[in-house]
Amino acid sequence: MLRRKRWLREAVSWAVIVAVAGFLLFPFLWMAITSLKTNRELYDLSAAPLLIRQGITVEHFELLLRRTSFLTWLRNSFLVSLVTTIITLVTSLPGAYAITRMTFPGQEALGLAVFLAYLVPPTLLFVPLAQVVASLGLMDTLWALILTYPTFTVPFSTWLLSGYLKGIPRELEESAMVDGATRLRALLTVVLPVAAPGVVTVLLFAFTLSWGHMIYALAFVSRSTWKVLPVGLLTELVRGDVFYWGALMAGALASALPVLALYSLFTRYFVAGLTAGATKF
């Protein structure tokens, strides 16, 4: 009686896992299948959506690579995301350290202000930022993106890291400072290794967010050679009302791959970092 109950519970949990995983992975499956179908079968109303019956083709990938500036967009996306991630790390780690470890007037208010800055979304700020960027002469350059992306990655990263650092006991760096290290050295050699999961979380978060961000990129950059991936795919593969579905799906799949690779490299740190920083506010 007990054995059958346990079997049933396991079967139910497996069914739920398979259902949820299927639901989440379904878009990727759809994208992969669509990008390999011929155009004839894609526009055929009587064809089954998830089966390839009339032959696998690489013409969409060819269109993507040869007739659009896909590789240029890929390079731009990488540049912008990497530099934004570096800026975010360099800014948010000392900031989080200052908010949690040092005492100065207005410390708690500053922490709250950082969190509230995250709540102001890019969609509110893009109009005045467009004016600022234009007046600085940075329209249509990657610098416009590199300088504006940190506005939404740094607040959340600082908040995340400060929550994480609050869970690290002060005794660690105090013992290092008693032994003669300066505060900076204590931060780099003692706190940073212990806070590595949080730092990796910030890295992944900043990279992913800037990789997929669209509104600033759409508003500030309009030359094809300086576009980032999401904007390029949207504006150049949707011409008027003609959607180049095969190439769109191929491009979307290809732009998901770098983020996927990054996540699979850092996945064990990511899980540890998420749960550790979440309970302290």
Add this chain to the structure above:
Amino acid sequence: MLRPVLSLVVLYSVVMTVADFEIIYILTRGGPLNRTHLFATYAFQVGLEGTLIGRGAAIALFIFPVLAVASYFTLRIIRRGEEYA
């Protein structure tokens, strides 16, 4: 006990939905006859594509009261939850 985390998630979801831009722009660009516009997409259309920047900024600024109210109530709930923690 779950209330602070839950209200944080709700606040975040509300903010992200009110301020959503990418999904709507990609799917309908504001929709047939401007019917599926949110603040963000409408501000984009009026401010940047229609070059009336002042009006676009005013439209985008409407998001702010929604955010302010939502964050005030959420922070109150979180503060109250911290008294128990």
